[in-house]
Amino acid sequence: MRLLNLQTLTAILAVLSFTKAEDNAIASPDSAVVKLTSETFQGFIKENPLVLAEFFAPWCGHCKKLGPEFSSAADALATKDIKLAQIDCTEERDLCNSFGIKGYPTLKVFRGANEPAEYQGQRQSDSIVSYMTKLSLPAVSVIENSSDLLDSISELTSPMILQVLPPGATGSDANSTFYEVANALRNDFFFVSTSNDEYVKKYATDSKKPTYVVFRADEQLDDASVSNFDTFDKTHLVDFIDVESKPLFGEITGATFQSYMAANIPLAYYFWNTEAERDAVAPIITPLAKKYRGEINFVGLEAPKFGMHAKNINMEETFPLFAIHDIAGNLKYGISQDKDLDNSLIAKFVSDYAAGSLEPIVKSEEIPEVQDEAVYHLVGYEHEAIVKSGKDVLVEYYAPWCGHCKRLAPTYEELAAIYQNDTIGKEKVVVAKLDHTANDVSNLDITGYPTLFLYPGDGSEKILYEGQRSLEALADFIKEKGTYGIDALEIRDAAAAAAAVTEEVAEEAAAPVEHDEL
Structure with missing residues (x-):
């Protein structure tokens, strides 16, 4: 028997691998994954309280890798009233476009009438099961024991929104609003409610109204933000969470940038080269962040990775640097880069900015000396x-x-x-x-x-x-x-009519004069 040469063998293995992977992108019909179409999608979402939907294409390499993991997770979750579904975007283009699908696979979590949320977990079966199981739990955890509350706060990996309920506030409209907001934002925050006497004495300011406290990961308990609403509704609570959940001195990355921009309040940047530089400036920036909480967000940015962003705020790529971007007005302000940054200048610079006494750095071409075109x-x-x-x-x-x-x-x-x-x-x-x-x-x-x-x-x-x-x-x-x-x-x-008349007159003037012969 003739042996296959290496090139032929490689080609055959590639075809076999491709065929197998192609099949794996689409969940096995024996699995609990449900294939959805434009006709069945809305009804399925309405009938099931919690759905993880994968928008995919059969040819997509990442989809092929995810396929078996997705099928395995669907089988594991089948008994928990958590459904996993697939939508083939090569067949259901309109449905995928309606959800703004730009790449494959895209995973979205659907929960009743709420807007779908991006899946934030890892793409292995165990991770999918763990993430979706957590989402199936109540949006608000009720914790009454002081030590349990303290343990929960000390182990935070994302902000905790604590509702402190005095005895006279139980069953209030504000309590219902808290649960409504928790359902909408549960993917991003940990919501807890308590009537613990110790926490009521420490935080409650009104015996008939709840108080809300935001604890941020890796910060001291005394740095927590406490609500002080003159009037209260869903909008006030959401705004409070949006502002207060951000770290005093956070970090800008690809994952956090959009949330800071969406806050639409000025963003103060400290670009750092090393962790030592960031640690050295933290004692200066943290008190400023407390003072201007809700007015200015303060963030660090790792210059070796994201230093090119300096140009977007009209600064040179010379680090460290400190600058403020007024997002609403799209105005940029920065400490002069004529010499190395002196961190002791930061506090006064921020104070001057807040007082409106700084001039923005304007990126502009030079004013033309002569305007020689109609435009x-x-x-x-x-x-x-x-x-x-x-x-x-x-x-x-x-x-x-x-x-x-x-x-x-x-x-x-x-x-x-x-x-x-x-x-x-x-x-x-x-x-x-x-x-x-x-x-x-x-x-x-x-x-x-x-x-x-x-x-x-x-x-x-x-x-x-x-x-x-x-x-x-x-x-x-x-x-x-x-x-x-x-x-x-x-x-x-x-002008065209005048030009025509002028041309006609000119033509007549240029025509030879005729004379009668004698």
Whole structure:
């Protein structure tokens, strides 16, 4: 018998491996995993209180690896009223798109009418079983024993939200609200309720109302945050948890960045090279974090991994550094990098920022000495002055690499030229463009390019343009939404008519004069 050569053998093994893995991506029909389609999905979610759904593609390598683990976990959870389901996104594209599925596998936890939550556990069978079993337990743990409470706080790996219930507060509407919030946020926090006398005496401020305490992992008990609501409802409790659950001096990573940005309050960064640098600055930053809790979040950022983020807040990649990003206004402030950072300057810098006495660091191109095109070349340094100049100002915020921006350019230039070539139009209308990758603009939410805003000459609120990107549509927008009602199409047509008359006169003047012969 002829022996197979190594290349042929490798190819066969690869095919066998691929075939086996392909089958493994899809759960075995003998397992407890349920295959869902667009027709069956909603009904299944309504019928089952807790579902872990895997959105996958059969060809996906990570899905192939997860398949057997997912099937094994489904079998282990079958008796606990916890269902595991699969949705094949190559067959159910619309269903997957409705949940914003961008990659495979994506695991989401569905619990009744609540918004689905991202699965945060490991992707082994035991981990899936443990994670989902925990989710099946009551959203709020009731702990009355002091030592048990203390043990729970000392062993925290995520923030604990403790409801302290005085005897007169039991059964109150606030108590019901706490359970509602706990059900919604249980994936991120540990919710506990107690009526323990020791905790009531220490934290309760009203014998008929619950008090809420946030304990953060790896912090002292005395650093806990205690609620002080003048009025109370679900929104106040959620906001309290969102602000107070963050560490006094946290850490920015890929996993935490979005939660800090979503808080929408200023974010103070300390970029560090070594753990020793972070440890040295912690005694300075922690008291500041306590003082400005709810007004400024303070975080560390490991420069060797994430140092390039310094450019996003208008700082140089020279570390350590300290800077504050006003997220709502998109303004950046930083301690000068002309020399090495002196940590003793941080407290005064934060105080000056809170007092509004610092100037932001503006990223901007230089102001052009000459505007030699019909479209005004706008830069960050003069953005506010131009849009508040008393003229109707249309600004295109673009990126040099944007294909849609390049396609708009000829139309935009033609529109600008119409106003520039008219005496009144030039005085009343500015058509401008700003490279948003090279210039900072505050209080402006740009989510894609090009984005166009009209700033009316009367100083009223800017207006987002959402129409067709044609000359006629843009001209009508400025006429209808601007302060002065300048009609670019009318200007264009009048200019064309005048040009035609001028050409006709010129032709007549150039024609030879005919004379009658004698």
